[in-house]
Amino acid sequence: MGVWPVDRGFITFDDDESLRAAREVPPDALAMIGYERTLRRVLTRQEKAFLAFHRDTLFDKAKPKATRKRRRVQKEIAMEEATETAHE
16 A cells, blocks of 8 residues: 555655655645655665656646535636626
């Protein structure tokens, strides 16, 4: 089983074991979940290869899940725009 922030592309690690967070991740969120700025161990060659692949294909490409409120607001806006277009 993976670590969901890594699996979803919100965080990754560089070859020097330092943490990189996606733009969508607020700094206080990292502090809240207790992530260190560096790994506590040295990465193997295989792990470095995987993380290079991860950085190129998945990291910082995740989109935060829409909350119910956000979906509702987006739906209301779309309905208002459709109504305005219909009255033109």
